[in-house]
Amino acid sequence: MPDLSSKPLLGKTALITGAARRLGRASALALAQAGADVAITFLKSAREARETVVDLSGLGVRSFALRCDVSDEASVKSTMKDVGRELGRIDILVNNAANYETVDFERLTVRQWDAIFASNTRGPFLVAREALKWMRRDRGKGQPAIEARIINMGSLGGLQPWATHAHYGSSKAALHMLTKVMAKALAPEIAVNAVAPGMIDLGEQAAAAFMRRMARQTPMRRNGRADEIADAVLFFATAPQFITGQILVVDGGLGL
Numbered sequence: 001m002p003d004l005s006s007k008p009l010l011g012k013t014a015l016i017t018g019a020a021r022r023l024g025r026a027s028a029l030a031l032a033q034a035g036a037d038v039a040i041t042f043l044k045s046a047r048e049a050r051e052t053v054v055d056l057s058g059l060g061v062r063s064f065a066l067r068c069d070v071s072d073e074a075s076v077k078s079t080m081k082d083v084g085r086e087l088g089r090i091d092i093l094v095n096n097a098a099n100y101e102t103v104d105f106e107r108l109t110v111r112q113w114d115a116i117f118a119s120n121t122r123g124p125f126l127v128a129r130e131a132l133k134w135m136r137r138d139r140g141k142g143q144p145a146i147e148a149r150i151i152n153m154g155s156l157g158g159l160q161p162w163a164t165h166a167h168y169g170s171s172k173a174a175l176h177m178l179t180k181v182m183a184k185a186l187a188p189e190i191a192v193n194a195v196a197p198g199m200i201d202l203g204e205q206a207a208a209a210f211m212r213r214m215a216r217q218t219p220m221r222r223n224g225r226a227d228e229i230a231d232a233v234l235f236f237a238t239a240p241q242f243i244t245g246q247i248l249v250v251d252g253g254l255g256l
């Protein structure tokens with residue numbers, strides 16, 4: 001008999017966007033470790049997506065990767081159809097795919113503004129809208145009531161004004177609001193929450209000096225790790241359905 005206490009998501013299905021690498025990959029692995037079958041999407045990182053699927057499958061769950069541009073309605077629609085057919089239903093959606101960019105306010109172009117909003121705000125909206133029918137899918141007589149979850153990846157930058165990230169911060173602030181709107185609109189079957197990471201150190205050499213500076217400013221005296229973000233995603237994936245519309249900041253106190 002499987003140990004249900006260590007596999008709280010056994011029998012559940014999850015979709016996580018932009019999860020070939022970095023934080024998305026870490027969250028996908030955490031969901032799989034907890035027993036969920038996991039579909040991931042990628043845009044450009046096809047090789048990394050294949051590797052992540054191998055690692056997910058190695059945890060004993062069903063896993064596959066599909067290419068999807070979350071900013072493109074047609075791409076989202078066709079991907080969601082394939083994901084739904086393959087998984088049968090979706091219990092957990094993690095809207096992780098996004099873009100990040102540093103631009104001085106005076107130099108910010110309309111193209112940059114629109115591109116960030118297209119991936120970071122319109123993307124989660126489109127993916128959630130298309131996932132709904134697979135989340136609300138009738139489970140048949142005698143099956144427990146639907147308890148699905150959507151987890152949006154927000155940002156501390158959506159709560160604090162970062163001068164060189166007007167478009168990114170605004171797109172994440174909008175996503176935080178979308179989280180709350182969806183929590184109301186999609187209740188009671190679907191709980192909708194967001195994880196808002198602060199500075200997460202993913203080991204990039206180019207960012208090392210910046211990371212050291214940020215660690216000094218952080219009450220916890222260090223930056224975050226990918227597994228800490230994955231644990232926050234896992235928390236919302238397994239939390240009581242009564243918890244909805246919340247933005248969980250995971251930043252070691254940086255935003256205080």
Ligand SMILES: NC(=O)c1ccc[n+]([C@@H]2O[C@H](COP(=O)([O-])OP(=O)(O)OC[C@H]3O[C@@H](n4cnc5c(N)ncnc54)[C@H](OP(=O)(O)O)[C@@H]3O)[C@@H](O)[C@H]2O)c1
Nearest residue numbers: 018022023042043044045069070096097098153155197200
């Ligand atoms: N890293 C941090 O410190 C931090 C801090 C605050 C918030 N966050 C948020 O946490 C999430 C994960 O962070 P991360 O740093 O791991 O993200 P990331 O590397 O910047 O992006 C994650 C993935 O998004 C995909 N993506 C970008 N545009 C896309 C589009 N139009 N359609 C589909 N996929 C697209 C990319 O996939 P491909 O590689 O396949 O092209 C990329 O690998 C993001 O939402 C991010 O904003 C991160």
